[in-house]
Amino acid sequence: MNCFEIEGGIRLNGEITPQGAKNEALQVICAVLLTSEKVTISNIPDIVDVNNLIDLLHVMGVKTNRVTRNSCEFQADNVNLEFLQSKEFKKRASSLRGSIMIMGPLLARFGKAYFPKPGGDKIGRRRLDTHFIGFEKLGAKFNFDAQDIFYTVEASEMKGTYMLLDEASVTGTANIVMAAALTPGKTTIYNAACEPYLQQLCRMLVSMGAKIEGIGSNLLHIEGVKQMNGCQHQILPDMIEVGSFIGMAAMTGSEITIKDAGIKHLGVIPMAFERMGIKMEIKGDDIHIPAQESYEIDTFIDGSIMTIADAPWPGLTPDLLSVFLVIATQAKGSVLIHQKMFESRLFFVDKLIDMGARIILCDPHRATVIGLNKENMLRGAKLTSPDIRAGVALLIAALSAKGKSTIQNIEQIDRGYQNIDIRLQKLGAKIKRVEVH
Numbered sequence: 001m002n003c004f005e006i007e008g009g010i011r012l013n014g015e016i017t018p019q020g021a022k023n024e025a026l027q028v029i030c031a032v033l034l035t036s037e038k039v040t041i042s043n044i045p046d047i048v049d050v051n052n053l054i055d056l057l058h059v060m061g062v063k064t065n066r067v068t069r070n071s072c073e074f075q076a077d078n079v080n081l082e083f084l085q086s087k088e089f090k091k092r093a094s095s096l097r098g099s100i101m102i103m104g105p106l107l108a109r110f111g112k113a114y115f116p117k118p119g120g121d122k123i124g125r126r127r128l129d130t131h132f133i134g135f136e137k138l139g140a141k142f143n144f145d146a147q148d149i150f151y152t153v154e155a156s157e158m159k160g161t162y163m164l165l166d167e168a169s170v171t172g173t174a175n176i177v178m179a180a181a182l183t184p185g186k187t188t189i190y191n192a193a194c195e196p197y198l199q200q201l202c203r204m205l206v207s208m209g210a211k212i213e214g215i216g217s218n219l220l221h222i223e224g225v226k227q228m229n230g231c232q233h234q235i236l237p238d239m240i241e242v243g244s245f246i247g248m249a250a251m252t253g254s255e256i257t258i259k260d261a262g263i264k265h266l267g268v269i270p271m272a273f274e275r276m277g278i279k280m281e282i283k284g285d286d287i288h289i290p291a292q293e294s295y296e297i298d299t300f301i302d303g304s305i306m307t308i309a310d311a312p313w314p315g316l317t318p319d320l321l322s323v324f325l326v327i328a329t330q331a332k333g334s335v336l337i338h339q340k341m342f343e344s345r346l347f348f349v350d351k352l353i354d355m356g357a358r359i360i361l362c363d364p365h366r367a368t369v370i371g372l373n374k375e376n377m378l379r380g381a382k383l384t385s386p387d388i389r390a391g392v393a394l395l396i397a398a399l400s401a402k403g404k405s406t407i408q409n410i411e412q413i414d415r416g417y418q419n420i421d422i423r424l425q426k427l428g429a430k431i432k433r434v435e436v437h
C-alpha cells in the first residue's frame with residue numbers, strides 16, 4: 001500500500017489538462033462487446049479501474065491493442081463465454097463497478113450474461129435492481145444466487161418494450177440501452193439517466209449503427225438493429241477532474257488554468273462553484289481560475305443558507321459533493337451539503353474536523369459547514385482515503401493545510417485520477433508517493 005506525503009500551504013500555479021472521463025470510459029469500453037468489428041477508443045484515462053476493465057475484456061477473448069497509453073483498439077470477434085463462469089472472471093469483474101456494464105451487450109449479443117458482486121466505492125447501498133428489472137422487461141430471465149452473490153441473465157428471445165425506470169441509474173441506463181440496441185423492436189426508456197457519459201455512449205452506439213432518439217433527455221427511443229459495426233470514439237474530458245481542479249485552485253489560493261475542459265459538457269458544475277464564491281474566466285475551452293485571497297458563499301435570494309445538493313443529470317453530480325464540502329471549510333459563509341444519493345459518503349468529515357474544519361454532520365446525508373474564511377488554516381494530519389472522491393477532497397485539504405499530511409489508501413485515488421501526484425508536482429505541489437511495505 002502506498003501513501004502520499006504532502007507539504008501543504010503552497011500556492012500552485014500553471015496549466016493542467018483533465019484526463020478522459022473515467023465513467024464514460026467504463027461505459028464505452030463495455031460497448032465494444034456489441035460488435036465483432038474493430039472499435040477504436042481514444043482519450044482513455046490511464047487509471048486503475050479502466051485498465052482493469054481492459055484487462056478483463058482481454059482475458060474474455062476480446063483482442064485489445066493499446067496503440068498508445070490513452071488509445072486502444074478492441075475487437076470482440078471471439079468472446080469466450082465459458083470464461084464468465086470461472087473464478088478468475090469473478091475475481092477480476094468484482095474489482096471495479098463499471099464492469100457491470102458488460103452484461104447488457106453480452107445479453108443482447110449472446111443471450112446470456114453473468115456477473116459477481118460488483119466492486120467500486122463502499123459509499124452506502126448500491127442496488128442493481130434497475131439493471132435487472134430492465135433486462136427482464138426486454139425478455140430475459142433473471143437469477144440471483146445469494147450464497148455466491150452471482151447474477152445471471154439469460155434470454156432465448158428478447159423484444160423491445162416500454163419501460164419506466166424505478167430510478168435514473170447511470171450504469172443501469174447504460175446497460176439497458178446497450179441491450180436494447182440489439183433487441184428486435186422498439187424500446188422506450190423513460191426516467192433514463194442522461195449524464196454526459198450516457199450521451200456519449202449513445203452517440204457512439206449511433207455511430208456503430210444503433211437507432212436511438214432522445215439522446216440527452218430522460219426519454220430514449222431505441223429501434224433494435226440486427227448487428228452493429230465498428231467505430232472510432234473519443235472520450236470527453238473528465239468533468240469530475242475539472243471540478244476537483246477548480247476546488248483545488250480555490251482552496252489553495254492558486255492561479256490555475258484548466259486546459260480543454262469540455263465546458264459545454266459541464267452542465268451546472270461551473271455555476272455551483274460560482275455560488276461558492278469562486279471566480280472563473282472561460283477562455284475558449286479553458287477555465288482560468290485566478291488566485292483568490294478569499295471566496296464568499298452566496299445565500300439563496302431570501303438570505304437563507306445555501307444548499308449544495310446532488311441530483312441526477314442535469315442536476316449536480318454526487319461525485320463532486322466531497323470537493324464542495326472541502327472547499328466550503330475555507331470559504332466565507334456557511335453551506336449545507338446534502339448528499340442525497342449515497343448514505344455513507346460524508347463520514348470523511350471527521351478527518352476534516354481533526355484538521356480544524358468547522359463541520360456538523362447532521363446525519364449520514366447532510367453536513368453543515370461553517371467556513372473559516374482562510375483566517376485559520378487547516379492543520380496537516382494523518383489521513384486515510386475512504387473512497388475515490390473523499391480521497392481527492394482530503395488531498396485538496398492537505399495541499400491547503402499548514403504542515404505535513406500523509407494520505408493512506410491512495411489506491412482509492414489512483415482508481416480514478418491519472419498520475420495525480422506527477423501532474424500536481426508540475427503545478428508546484430509538494431506531493432510525494434511513498435511506497436509502504
Ligand SMILES: CC(=O)N[C@H]1[C@@H](OP(=O)(O)OP(=O)(O)OC[C@H]2O[C@@H](n3ccc(=O)[nH]c3=O)[C@H](O)[C@@H]2O)O[C@H](CO)[C@@H](O)[C@@H]1O
Nearest residue numbers: 023097098125126167168169170171172312318319341342
Ligand atoms: C461507474 C460509474 O459510472 N459510477 C457512477 C454511477 O454509479 P451507479 O450507476 O452505480 O449509480 P446509480 O446511478 O445507479 O445510483 C447512484 C445512487 O443514487 C441513488 N439514486 C439514483 C438515481 C435516482 O434518481 N435517485 C437515487 O436516489 C441510487 O439508489 C444509488 O444509491 O453513477 C453514480 C451517480 O451519478 C456516480 O456516483 C458513480 O460515480
Ligand SMILES: C=C(OP(=O)(O)O)C(=O)O
Nearest residue numbers: 097098120121319388389
Ligand atoms: C463512485 C464512483 O465510482 P464507482 O461507481 O466506480 O465506485 C465515483 O467515480 O465517484
